[in-house]
Amino acid sequence: MAWQEGDKERIVYPGARRQEVVEELHGRPVADPYRWLESGEGAECAAWLAAQGDLLAAHESTWPQRAMFHRVVAELAGNGAVAVPAVTPPLWRAGRRFFLHRAADQELPVLMVSADGGPPRALVDPLEVDPSGRTTLDAWRPSWTGDLLTYQLSYQGDEHPTLWVMDVSSGQTVDGPLVPGRATPTAWLADDDGFYYVTLAQARAPGAAPRRAAGLYQIGSGVVAPKRQVRLHRIGQDPDEDAVVFETSSSQLSVKISPEGRWLMLSCAPGAQSGNTLWLAGVPAGREHLLWPRLLHDGRADGTQAVLTFGPGGRVYAITDAGAPFGRLCAVDLRDPRAAAWRTLIAQDPPAVLTGCVPLHTPATGSGPDPDPDSGSGSGEAYLLLSRSRHGVAELSLHDGEGHMITEVPAPGPGSVTKLTAPARGGEDAWFSYSDFVTAPAVYRFNLRDRRCRPAVPVLVDSASPGADPRQPPPLIRQVTYTSPDGTPVQMYLILPAQTRLPASGPPAYGPRPTLLTAYGGFGASCLPAYSPTILAWVRAGGTYAIANVRGGGEYGTSWHAAGRGANKPNAFADFVAAARWLIDHRWTTPRQLAIKGASHSGLMVAAALTQNPELFAAAACSAAVLDMVRYPSFGLGPWWVAEFGDPGEADQFDTLLGYSPYHRVRPGVAYPAVLLTSPHHDTRVDSMHTRKMTAALQHASTSGKPVLLRYEEGVGHGPRAASRWSALQADILAFCAAHTGLGCPGTPALP
Template identity: 45%
Template structure:
């Protein structure tokens, strides 16, 4: 396509001078979504996308593979258990309660997003039953804005008894025994903070059920950093309160505990566990009276320590499960209705999950939990009152989510619940390879390809590389549809992620962010050198921080990639802190307000590295108008810049979707988005 084929987008002379350097921003006018100019431009982009994206492929096959549905692990409370399930026909998962066996083991729907809102725009963000299983707190949001509103229902009747309580985005719920009160996190009212800080300023409150939120007592957070996130929990027996604080998404937290038998719930006497320490730590108060500490302090792959609750400070910790030289310790559960109680410990070893069994007293490894295959395990849970059983989620590239049950008395793992829909999953071949990045670092990559035949084939390379998030195997209708059609899908475990522990994360953040992009370029070169694909058949894909990844990739190595799908991306890294939740991420990326950090950001900011006359890859930006995490302005500005600059013949397109946000969405919306992105890739890569 030529420059004249694209909607008109005036280039302005807008620029900032930062630390003595002029930073042009010719499309700043696109930062205003409500201006008539932006609205006209978006309408024209939508018309262009529609012309260029038809006929759509893959939609029916993706929909078929998503008919597997889904199922969640059970949460046991007072004889009842709670779980989520989505059947093949449902747009959203429904949250259920199952009554004790004495009542016939009957299940009832407690929260059905479609019953609340038949339009499908309402999503269920979080749930938390009280300790006795009599009340359920749940949070919902509308249109993808993630601005959660909190309600409480009576489990026996399904009647709402509390809410709406607004400003509860990302709020944990910590019930006190008896269900009469809970701690939660809520933002300050918008009238009390500057307009550009309304997404921040969280506080921990105590709320008594049946009273006005005006009477809620502020427990914690006053006078602390405006970008702080807070965690709050209460031990199973109701004695111990735990509060954590982290500055934005920083990989560290401060931590306090209070004994609620020694101080009142509305004035807990908090004691420091760790403060000002560059590490992440969480506590579990065991039924045996011991305090279990999950920490990466002095252990970047994490360890479990043990101490007495009366001595929670670091000096009293002693190793129970030491750091492993290869695997990352992800979580644990305690099973104590046994002659010799055990601890189940979850690990990821080079992004593949496993569970080991240890003597609870000594930490000695005494066995391993059988798992269905080489995949991902999602959380290990046990009954709060103790027992000999544990449940965990399992999935891999060809297995829809299942819930497995482990019996410590027999040592056996059995299927507890499968995703409810039957699907015909295509046969694929999965292998994990090791390649070398530019500085000699070994990086792993998962390659999913057709079961028979050899390359080169049209290939999509996916990556994320940020915030310590690990890319692990999982069921994906989109990936399976692509591979079934003859393509290859590769997922690189880049630095910046958590696959190899916190050191791996930090090797790809702040001043080291370029390592992430170098790892990605090296993955592409490995795929080409080993005959999996060619530069003319290679596309790249990423979303959010992964959108930043592919944005940097296409500007740094436009010769290496044929096509790009860039979803909900960060692309203007000079101004990212001014929009959405950007101010909470400067602990990951750095801040343009700091001269040194400005240098890091300017060195790779994709929007500022678009140059006229370069043959850029065909690029599809997919963004969501209600996204309150990453503002779509990043993609709008970058799209306009590329449409103006590119000398390539591949199209630069924008798919701008309304009434959805960064996270959860209905299944039909998921199908449409996946089909559009695969159609684009297939057309550009020759599938």
């Protein structure tokens, strides 16, 4: 496909047929000219996609830094990252520890087990199952004895896994397949006889009618076909015979069971990070299919959440944001477990957000050291280890069983503590993962005896990664505060090349530089300091990387999320655009040097800014994002997100959604910046129709002479993918942004 880029001559794009589709919605005409691209199948769409691939290939060859970014991102990814973990904290079961590990030369993490201190061995290696790298391990859970394991595999990113049961000692499959519909938590019975799991009500094979146990509790008035069910599966039993013990019309349902198998927690919510209902059911021995759940907490009206943590010795704790937007820890008395009777042990501590808590205990007097971290009886002295995040910096603190502070525990650095875990039946040790902008994720161990955190003993001899280069000095980190248009102060991280000479305040003396800006701003998710091959590769090339903690995230508790959710979602976009203006006004960058990038909800952030203020940006990279806010509930997991975005079926919410919907805000005759849109062909979470329609709209509308490109990918989905494919996608995004901001190109000011 021939093309020419320039100010006077437009690029020749693959023809996308425009339809005169106009609907009247809530009294307003809404045009949808590319509705035919909602289906990714058919000859016409296939031809259009093939032409888009040719156009992309022609442009990729002109990106001067592409080969460099592919090499550097791949090297840095050897250290691990959130999307491609190198190692995870262990999950203990009766002397066995289970963990994920990915060596630097491996494509996908492998589930490992180590028994009684012996060498680790592989349990589930997705590449042995499928050498093509298109099969991923979505979830896993060992039984309480550690003898059995459930694991769930999905193919080509479809996120519809098949569940199997393995004998851990032999590695042999002993049960399965089960088809839950989506990845499910599994809650094992204490004797390994079976487990509870969550499934889609329609996931049952046609004609099979699951039996409903006596005492079934159903939530939701007028619900005929519940969306989610909890079933009990006995090992070796036909899944069609699994008893349905609980069902709800809520789209989110999770289960958790106490270590001794006496209590089952059930949590229901209408969507991600929305107010939940929390239930507790006693599990009668021998009659585990009979549950009579009791409602403990109902946060549907006020949007609050609560979750239970089961500690050793039958202790039960609740973590909740009810009456505490930054989170508090409560003791639960099983004689009256209702939320109204919960006793606060550790109150909220604004502006620090409670991010985790694990119960610990010392051995009973005279018992001596406990060689099995998961064999504790809970009869010793109880402790609580808490993690918080204060302005993005992790804090750890040790408390006694009544919540009284004993001591602050120094964290490994000014970064993030995640995956805080401890043996379910108690012990003196806890494990967690630590990372910051310059430190690759590493597993640390906390011990009650010396009350210190130390790196865990390496579990494999090849855990060191060649991606670490001691010759490369670390980047500089600065945290700044800027003001959104409504006066709200917002925090932003600036990650700068190591050679940068900074004055006490203000931008570097050498003047504006190519800058890449991102934010998440949704679902209460926090952008905290964490190792990123993408960030380091951009900064090593001489650019500035900026991360804005906009409203809609969770950096400052549930109130911060609520301020950028639903009808308040435009606040998140305003914060993001204000970050761009601050960077320009303070001479960190210029509109000709500023790129924005994001994926999923972050991609929506990018697309909203792109269509509202195209003049501010030189380039934008938008990946797997929700972009048609009028029709999003009809595709993928759209119905799950109504609590976050709003319901286009309601007139007042429709006006807000249409007001910022990126696809509907594209206007012909506007000089849009260079845009790279990326998507899997089949994305069961965020349907790729969003990306196809947005690509066609921008290609038709833009008059800037700058390219609008589509990178389409087969064999992957919205979630995990092989390390090489993850690295290739990130490298292409960086190379595209570098080409259109001048990073590494002739004329870019040299760093002093």
